[in-house]
Amino acid sequence: MGAKTKGPRRPTSITTAISMARSITLSVSKTATMNTVVSIAAAAFPQHAVVIFAAYIGLQYGWRAVQAYREYKELRKEMSHQRALRVEAERTAFRQGIDLTTRKLDSDVKSRIENHIAILLARPEVDAAIERSLGRHVSDQTRDRFRMMLQATASQFLLGAVEGGKGKLVDEAARVFFR
Amino acid sequence: MKALKKGFDEYFGKIMPLAVAISLMKTFLAEDIAKQVIAHVEKSDRRRVTKEEVRIVQRAADAALARLNPDVFKVDANWSPKSADEVRKKLVELKFDQDFKQSLVEAVLHVFREPQARLDRA
Numbered sequence: 001m002g003a004k005t006k007g008p009r010r011p012t013s014i015t016t017a018i019s020m021a022r023s024i025t026l027s028v029s030k031t032a033t034m035n036t037v038v039s040i041a042a043a044a045f046p047q048h049a050v051v052i053f054a055a056y057i058g059l060q061y062g063w064r065a066v067q068a069y070r071e072y073k074e075l076r077k078e079m080s081h082q083r084a085l086r087v088e089a090e091r092t093a094f095r096q097g098i099d100l101t102t103r104k105l106d107s108d109v110k111s112r113i114e115n116h117i118a119i120l121l122a123r124p125e126v127d128a129a130i131e132r133s134l135g136r137h138v139s140d141q142t143r144d145r146f147r148m149m150l151q152a153t154a155s156q157f158l159l160g161a162v163e164g165g166k167g168k169l170v171d172e173a174a175r176v177f178f179r
Numbered sequence: 180m181k182a183l184k185k186g187f188d189e190y191f192g193k194i195m196p197l198a199v200a201i202s203l204m205k206t207f208l209a210e211d212i213a214k215q216v217i218a219h220v221e222k223s224d225r226r227r228v229t230k231e232e233v234r235i236v237q238r239a240a241d242a243a244l245a246r247l248n249p250d251v252f253k254v255d256a257n258w259s260p261k262s263a264d265e266v267r268k269k270l271v272e273l274k275f276d277q278d279f280k281q282s283l284v285e286a287v288l289h290v291f292r293e294p295q296a297r298l299d300r301a
């Protein structure tokens with residue numbers, strides 16, 4: 001009772017850190033949603049991990065993403081007094097993640113992102129941008145077509161930022177997000 | 180969450196002008212391609228196309244252009260045109276390869292001529 005754990009099971013042990021990181025990474029990689037989490041993390045490099053997991057909560061990718069984020073936070077808490085160990089655990093997790101993921105998004109996740117983009121685009125600022133771009137003397141049909149194009153292009157940029165390798169312009173835009 | 184929202188807003192704030200510009204280019208190019216396809220159909224079939232057919236062609240052209248990689252337009256990531264005219268000017272300056280336009284026309288024609296292709300696209 002109250003005794004400090006010794007040996008390889010002690011919380012600050014590198015073995016524990018790696019096994020925790022590995023179990024998180026493996027559970028994270030089991031579902032398509034989690035594959036996406038790892039894909040984004042892989043694209044963003046380990047130092048952006050917190051933002052990436054937070055992004056998943058923001059994008060409402062389900063309870064599993066929240067759980068993964070909490071576990072990740074717990075891991076960080078345990079390792080906080082030994083920074084080097086924590087960094088190593090993160091790196092191990094993400095290196096493992098990069099190996100396990102195909103960087104290809106599940107179609108269901110893709111459509112969720114597209115829906116989210118549609119919600120983001122349904123804003124007064126976007127309407128104002130469309131008005132500015134097209135002027136007032138255009139038909140409703142042209143306006144609708146333009147909105148469809150904007151939805152498709154914004155999706156290309158965001159999905160491309162996640163998946164990577166979708167061209168120079170998309171990659172440049174991705175750097176703005178993941179910098 | 181607040182920080183996340185800010186990050187997302189920042190991303191869209193920076194990307195939106197570029198996305199708007201590229202979307203405008205796609206919209207204008209789709210109009211151009213649709214016109215070419217309609218002209219081609221009228222010439223080859225020796226008849227006027229119906230309103231419904233015009234809509235089908237426009238939809239097919241829009242779908243084809245929506246999928247185009249933004250790199251095709253060879254614009255800088257920081258490009259944010261002030262008006263639609265500036266975008267049209269840029270589109271003219273680009274002087275697309277005739278083969279490129281032709282391949283788009285053929286893709287749209289295929290969708291127009293083959294009802295199954297239309298269903299596949301949907």
